[in-house]
Amino acid sequence: MIRTLPSSKAYTAAFNGFIILYFTFLFAPLIVTMVLAFNDSMFPALPWKGFTLDWFFGEGPEKIGIFHDKSNLRSIGVSFRVAFAVSTLATIIGTLAAFLFEQENFRFKNFFYFLMIAPIVIPGVILGISILLFANTVGLFFENQMGIDIGILRPGFWLVVLGQFSFITTIVTLVIIARLRKFDRTLEEAAYNLGANRFEVIWHITLKYLRPSIVGGFAVAFLMSFENFNTTIFLVSSEATLPINLYLQVRDGSTPVINSISFLLILATSIVAVINLYVGRRKNKRAP
């Protein structure tokens, strides 16, 4: 049953078979998507018509590869800018929140903790529409009462950033809290005794200790922002992010250029995930 206990051959074989099936199930769609990016066909389907790199570098007119596909390139650019803004904001506020909930005591702390967790149990669709409605109401209020037009309250780049930020910050906070909880606070006390003030302690000691989780939180936030659809769809303007742009192409059918985008994304996210894991592990080993 477990490593140290003997099991019948049939049981072990069945269990191994199940795991192989599971991993096939897990990777089949990704591998098929990646392989078909190199098929010399106008459709993302078999039969195999030969190897080509046209869906990456093709300049048209028949086959336009991703590196010449203006609409998709633009949306990739938008996604990068959104993800960068979201993960920067979420990392800063998430770090502050981790300190707040781990190192401070205040009234209604449990209530605020619950509120901080809430964004991950609210469906993304609801976060999207509620922020849209609220921004719209506030925007109308400022316009009617004071005659000020506030651009960031209309659907567009900043509203998408705020919408994604609202729940991604929770994830970053939880990642950082997990590490802060293991922090040995006698280190802080030693620094206080040596005459450091609160901010010197945080800057020189606690933040140094937290660095792997801050980097990890940033990476997680970046990836989550980059692939978000449910919240973004309600807050986006004509400046579509990549998932929104791809959704329309997937729904209505498209050339294998989607496969080449997927290929690049799968490759890039795998690299980021593996680096993140490797760095996290090495740092964990080094820390006591």
Add this chain to the structure above:
Amino acid sequence: MMMSKLRTIRWSFFVFFIPVFLWLFLLIVLPQLELLRMSFLGTDYYGESGVTFDNYWAFFSEPIYWLTFVRTALFSILVTLIVLLIALPVAFYITKVASFKITGFLMVIILVPFWVSELIRVYGWMILLRESGVLNHFLTSVGILKVPVEMLYNDITMIMGLVYTTMLFMIVPLIGVMESLDDALIEAAHDLGAKKLTIWRTIIIPYSMPGIMSGSIIVFMLVLGSYLTPNLMGGKNSLWFTEQIYNQMIIYFNWNQGAAFGFMLLLLSSVIIWLALKLTKQDWRSVIK
């Protein structure tokens, strides 16, 4: 000396508290209240707006709305159960059965699809399963099928897609709890003659309960709020409640109706999670960790 230290500590409290408060208040609390407020507003025949229950009345009087609602809830529970049934043995295999040499590797590769956008994973299934898809190509060329069959756009495929896209959110917390399960407990039970099922029922599952609950809650929420998978794999008659919200908000531009639907979904998810925690006697703090 003591006073100044105290004062700086209070000051640091506000540096932490104010941004966090602004985040939670402006982006979570007020928008949810606004959602509730909007759901009670509407315009009457004469174009005058006022407080009304019409948006909720429409929900209960139109069978298509509440049937979709019930269907979404039941399917979400079903998907969560299927995910749990598959994830338990997989997590167990990775933490307790696989040889130490490959556990690290398995944990890395199990996480890779988790980082790939949901849209791309669904797209992968679409090119595998559709009528002109890869699976049909294989089956017809091998001779199992005479003509290609449309395998997309039905409930079973949709459930499979939802299981696929949310699976890892169950496996990760399960691996987390099972890692700390002491092998000696299982060995002792085995030496005392317990059967595998008994070991699962009396040791592994009770021990993994916090992980099972947090995984189930996340999976349930993701399935309930899912839009892409039902929309793309379930086809025209997928009838998922998020699609009704999307239609009201974006297609009919009826924000008040959309707000009412959104609030119903929020209520549904809160009630089901609350019930699940009550039934299994778990505290939300131990589940979140």
